[in-house]
Amino acid sequence: MREIDVADLDDIARGAGILGTGGGGDxxxxxxLAEAAITRHGPVTLVAVDEVPADAVVxxxxxxGAPTVGTEKLPNGTETLAALRALEQARGISxxxxxxxxxxxxxxxxxxxxxxxxxxxxxDGDAMGRAFPEAQMVLPTLAGIPASPMAVADDKGNTLTVxxxxxxxxxxxxxxxxxxxxxxxxxxxxxxxxAQLPDGLVAGTLTLAARLGAAVRTARADHANPITAVTxxxxxxxxxxxxVTDVHRTTTGGFGRGGATIVGxxxxxxxxxxxxxxxxxxxxxxxxxxxDLICVLETDTGEPVTTEALRYGNRVTVLGLPCDPRWTTPxxxxxxxxxxxxxxxxxxxxxx
Amino acid sequence: xxxxxxxxxxxxxAVLIAGRHDEDVxxxxxxxxxxxxxxxTGVLTAIGELLADAPDGFERAEITAVMIGTTxxxxxxxxxxxxxxxxxxxxxxxxxxxxxxxxxxxARLRTAVGDRWYLCHGGxxxxxxxxxxxxxxxxxxxxxxxxxxxxxxxAVSSVFAPVNGTMExxxxxxxxxxxxxxxVSCSHEFGRIGLLERENATVLNAALVDxxxxxxxxxxxxxxxxxxxxxxxxxxxxxxLMDVEYxxxxxxxxxxxxxxxxxxxxxxxxxxxDCAVxxxxxxTTDIGVLVGGFPRETTSTxxxxxxxxxxxxxxxxxxxxxxxxxxxxxxDGEKTTVGPDSVGFALPSRGLVFGGDTLTLTDVxxxxxxxxxxxxxxxxxxxxxxxxxxxxxATAERIADxxxxxxxxxxPLPVVLVGGGSVVxxxxxxxxxxxxxxxxxxxxNAIGAAxxxxxxxxxxxxxxxxxxRVRVLTELKAEAVARAEAxxxxxxxxxxxxxxxxxxxxxxxxxxxxxxxxxGDLDLDRVQAPVSRxxxxxxx
Numbered sequence: 102m103r104e105i106d107v108a109d110l111d112d113i114a115r116g117a118g119i120l121g122t123g124g125g126g127d128x129x130x131x132x133x134l135a136e137a138a139i140t141r142h143g144p145v146t147l148v149a150v151d152e153v154p155a156d157a158v159v160x161x162x163x164x165x166g167a168p169t170v171g172t173e174k175l176p177n178g179t180e181t182l183a184a185l186r187a188l189e190q191a192r193g194i195s196x197x198x199x200x201x202x203x204x205x206x207x208x209x210x211x212x213x214x215x216x217x218x219x220x221x222x223x224x225d226g227d228a229m230g231r232a233f234p235e236a237q238m239v240l241p242t243l244a245g246i247p248a249s250p251m252a253v254a255d256d257k258g259n260t261l262t263v264x265x266x267x268x269x270x271x272x273x274x275x276x277x278x279x280x281x282x283x284x285x286x287x288x289x290x291x292x293x294x295x296a297q298l299p300d301g302l303v304a305g306t307l308t309l310a311a312r313l314g315a316a317v318r319t320a321r322a323d324h325a326n327p328i329t330a331v332t333x334x335x336x337x338x339x340x341x342x343x344x345v346t347d348v349h350r351t352t353t354g355g356f357g358r359g360g361a362t363i364v365g366x367x368x369x370x371x372x373x374x375x376x377x378x379x380x381x382x383x384x385x386x387x388x389x390x391x392x393d394l395i396c397v398l399e400t401d402t403g404e405p406v407t408t409e410a411l412r413y414g415n416r417v418t419v420l421g422l423p424c425d426p427r428w429t430t431p432x433x434x435x436x437x438x439x440x441x442x443x444x445x446x447x448x449x450x451x452x453x
Numbered sequence: 454x455x456x457x458x459x460x461x462x463x464x465x466x467a468v469l470i471a472g473r474h475d476e477d478v479x480x481x482x483x484x485x486x487x488x489x490x491x492x493x494t495g496v497l498t499a500i501g502e503l504l505a506d507a508p509d510g511f512e513r514a515e516i517t518a519v520m521i522g523t524t525x526x527x528x529x530x531x532x533x534x535x536x537x538x539x540x541x542x543x544x545x546x547x548x549x550x551x552x553x554x555x556x557x558x559x560a561r562l563r564t565a566v567g568d569r570w571y572l573c574h575g576g577x578x579x580x581x582x583x584x585x586x587x588x589x590x591x592x593x594x595x596x597x598x599x600x601x602x603x604x605x606x607x608a609v610s611s612v613f614a615p616v617n618g619t620m621e622x623x624x625x626x627x628x629x630x631x632x633x634x635x636x637v638s639c640s641h642e643f644g645r646i647g648l649l650e651r652e653n654a655t656v657l658n659a660a661l662v663d664x665x666x667x668x669x670x671x672x673x674x675x676x677x678x679x680x681x682x683x684x685x686x687x688x689x690x691x692x693x694l695m696d697v698e699y700x701x702x703x704x705x706x707x708x709x710x711x712x713x714x715x716x717x718x719x720x721x722x723x724x725x726x727d728c729a730v731x732x733x734x735x736x737t738t739d740i741g742v743l744v745g746g747f748p749r750e751t752t753s754t755x756x757x758x759x760x761x762x763x764x765x766x767x768x769x770x771x772x773x774x775x776x777x778x779x780x781x782x783x784x785d786g787e788k789t790t791v792g793p794d795s796v797g798f799a800l801p802s803r804g805l806v807f808g809g810d811t812l813t814l815t816d817v818x819x820x821x822x823x824x825x826x827x828x829x830x831x832x833x834x835x836x837x838x839x840x841x842x843x844x845x846x847a848t849a850e851r852i853a854d855x856x857x858x859x860x861x862x863x864x865p866l867p868v869v870l871v872g873g874g875s876v877v878x879x880x881x882x883x884x885x886x887x888x889x890x891x892x893x894x895x896x897x898n899a900i901g902a903a904x905x906x907x908x909x910x911x912x913x914x915x916x917x918x919x920x921x922r923v924r925v926l927t928e929l930k931a932e933a934v935a936r937a938e939a940x941x942x943x944x945x946x947x948x949x950x951x952x953x954x955x956x957x958x959x960x961x962x963x964x965x966x967x968x969x970x971x972x973g974d975l976d977l978d979r980v981q982a983p984v985s986r987x988x989x990x991x992x993x
C-alpha cells in the first residue's frame with residue numbers, strides 16, 4: 102500500500118502514454134482532473150492486487166468517447182461519481198475499491214480523480230495491460246465477467262444503465278449513447294470481487310506506468326538514453342530507430358486507419374495503425390502485432406508519440422513490449438488479434 | 454513605397470521598400486538602431502535614419518503604408534506588468550466545471566490578471582448542436598459583479614466556439630450592454646480546438662488591450678509627428694497584417710511575429726518560397742520551415758510565459774548555438790564543446806578577435822579562415838586551423854541535423870542563412886547542398902514585416918461522409934477566402950496556402966478536423982488610415 106500524490110502524476114501520465122501504444126487519448130486531461138481532485142481532497146491510496154480482500158467490490162471507471170472532444174467539452178466533474186452511484190444502485194452494492202479499465206492514455210488517471218473525491222482506494226492494475234479502442238476488449242470478457250450493468254453518465258447529469266446480453270453489446274449501446282450526448286461520457290461497469298481480480302486484471306500496471314515515466318525523466322536529467330531506460334524496465338524488443346519517411350491516413354467506415362514507414366540506418370519498418378499501433382512489418386515479414394504493445398517513442402526524449410501526432414520527419418524508436426499472456430490465447434486473439442482489426446495476418450510473438 | 458520595421462529585443466530594424474507587388478519589390482534603404490524601452494522612440498529614430506538614407510527627391514507622401522512587428526506584448530506577459538484587470542466568462546455549463554478557467558496558470562500571472570472567472574450556460578457540442586442555452590440573466594449578473602470589481606476587459610470562451618462562434622458574440626453583446634466601456638475578447642478569434650488552451654490565449658489577449666491602446670496611440674502619434682500620413686499596420690505571427698483597430702482588439706496576434714517576419718523576409722530575399730531558414734544569432738540558432746512562403750505552424754501547444762496555449766505559432770526549433778557561443782577545451786586534448794552558454798550581446802567586447810578574453814564560435818570561424826572580423830584577428834589566426842575547421846564542421850552537422858528534423862518531405866530543401874552569427878556556418882551543409890546567403894539578410898525581419906500579406910483561417914470539426922469530401926472542403930476554402938477578403942485582402946489575390954485534415958480518433962461519422970488558411974495581397978486602397986486618439990489627427 103502506498104499513496105499517490107500530485108507529484109506522482111507527471112510520471113504516471115508519461116508512462117501511461119508509453120503503454121497507450123499510440124492511442125488512449127492524451128493523458129494531459131486525465132492528469133489535470135486527478136491533480137484538481139487530489140489538491141482538493143488529498144492523496145489517493147494505492148493497493149496491490151494481493152492486498153485486496155476476496156469479498157471486496159472493485160469497480161473500473163473510465164472515459165468513453167473521443168479524446169479530442171474531451172479536451173474541448175471539459176467534464177462537469179460529477180460524471181464518474183454519477184456513473185458509480187448509478188451502478189451501485191443497479192447492482193445493490195457499495196464499491197470498496199476503484200480501478201483503471203486500461204492503463205494506456207488518459208483512462209489510467211480517471212479513477213485517481215474519483216478515488217481522491219470518494220476516499221476509495223485504487224487497485225494497482227488494469228483490465229487490459231495497455232490501451233484498446235473498444236469496451237469489450239478487456240480481460241474480464243475472457244474470464245466471463247460481464248460488463249453489465251454498465252452505467253454511463255454525461256456532463257448534463259443524464260445517466261443510463263445498460264443491461265446487455267454480451268460485453269460487445271454493452272460497448273455498442275454505450276457508444277451510441279456516447280454519440281447522442283456529445284461524444285464524451287464516463288462509465289462504471291464490469292464489477293469484480295477481490296477474488297476475481299487475478300483473472301480480470303493485469304497486476305501492477307499503475308506502478309509500472311509510474312516507474313516508466315520516472316525512468317524516462319531521470320534518464321533525460323542524467324543525459325542517459327531514455328529508450329534504454331524503458332527497455333531495461335519493461336523488457337521488450339527494439340524494432341527500429343529511425344526517421345518517419347511516410348505517413349498516410351484514411352477514413353473508412355468511421356475508423357481512422359493509417360500507415361507509416363520508418364527508415365533506420367540499415368533497415369526499414371512499416372507500421373499500421375488505427376487508433377493504436379497494431380502491426381509492424383519489415384519487407385512483408387510480420388515482426389510484431391496486436392495484442393503485443395507496439396510503442397513509438399521520440400528517440401531523443403523517450404516521450405510517447407500518438408498515432409494522431411505521428412508526422413513525417415519524427416525521429417522515433419519503435420519498441421515491441423510483450424502483452425499479458427492471456428491475450429495470446431485463441432480466445433484472446435479472437436477478441437484483440439490482428440484479424441479482429443481487419444489485418445490479413447495471424448498473431449506472431451515478438452522476435453527474440 | 455512601404456516602410457517595414459521590426460522591433461526586436463535588441464535592435465529596431467527598418468527598411469524602405471519600393472514596388473507594389475511581390476515581383477517588383479526592392480529594398481531602397483535599410484537601417485538598424487537600438488530598441489528603446491518605450492518602443493516608439495526607437496521606431497522614430499529608425500524612420501528618421503531611413504528617410505535620411507532615402508534617395509534624393511523622395512517625398513514622405515510616397516509612403517503608402519508602414520508595417521511594424523514588435524515583441525512588446527510578449528515581454529509584457531513574461532514580465533507580468535501593465536496587464537489589464539481581466540475576467541473570464543466561460544459558456545459551458547453544465548459541462549467544464551471540473552477544470553475552471555486559469556487552471557494550470559503560474560500564481561504570479563493569475564494574480565496579475567485578477568484571478569476572476571464566471572461559469573455560465575451556453576456552448577455547443579462537437580456537431581454544432583447546443584450544449585445548453587445562453588442565459589442572459591446569468592450574464593447580466595456576471596457583468597454587474599465584474600464591473601463592481603473594477604474589471605475592464607473580459608475573455609469570453611465557449612465550448613466548441615471554433616465550430617460556432619455565435620454564442621460568444623451574443624454573450625459579448627450582452628456584457629457590453631451592461632458595461633458599455635467593457636473590452637471583450639472572444640475565443641473563436643483564437644481558432645483552435647482545446648478549450649483550456651484557447652481560453653488561455655484569449656485571456657492573455659484580454660489582459661493586453663490597454664497596453665495595445667497605449668502602443669497604437671503612441672505609434673500613430675509618432676508617425677503623424679514624423680509627417681507620415683500613410684496607414685500603420687501591425688505584423689501578426691502568421692505572416693499576415695492587421696490594421697491598428699484590429700491590433701487594439703487582438704494584440705496577442707503579435708506573439709512570435711519576430712521569427713515569422715525573419716523567415717518570410719529570408720524567403721523573399723532568396724526568392725525561394727519553400728525552404729528552411731536558419732537564423733543564427735548571438736546565443737541561439739532558430740530554424741523554421743517556409744511552405745509556400747509562410748512559416749509552417751506548430752501543431753502542438755505552445756507555452757507563453759508558462760501558460761499553455763494553442764494559438765497559432767511558427768514551428769521553430771532553437772539550438773544553443775550562436776556567434777557568441779562559448780567554446781571550451783579547444784586545445785587541451787579533451788572533447789571540444791560549443792555552447793549552450795554564450796557571451797551574447799557582449800560578443801563585440803568579449804570575443805578574442807575583438808580584444809576580449811573569451812573564446813567564442815566567431816573566434817573559431819576566424820581561426821578557420823571562414824571569415825575575417827574584429828581587430829586582433831592575427832591572434833586567433835595562429836590557432837590550429839584543422840582543429841578549428843573540425844569544430845565548425847561538427848557545429849554545421851548539428852545544425853544540418855536539426856534542419857533535417859524540421860523537414861516534411863524527402864525532396865530537396867534549399868536553406869537560407871540569415872542573422873549576424875551565420876558567418877560561423879560554411880557555404881554547404883551536410884545533406885543540404887543548396888545554401889543561400891541573400892543580400893540584406895541582416896534586416897530580413899524588417900523586410901518580412903514590409904511584405905506581409907492579409908489572411909483568413911478557420912479550424913473546424915466537420916463530418917465528412919463518404920463522397921462528400923470535395924464539397925465540404927470547397928465550402929470551407931470559400932469561407933477562408935471570404936475571411937481574408939473581409940480582413941483587407943484584395944479580392945482576386947487570395948489563395949489557399951494551407952489545408953490540413955485529420956480524422957479524429959474514436960469519433961464516428963467521419964468527423965474530421967480541418968484547418969484552412971487563405972492569404973492575399975494587402976488591398977492598399979481599402980486600408981483605413983490610422984486615427985490617433987492622442988493627437989486627434991485623421992489622415993485620408
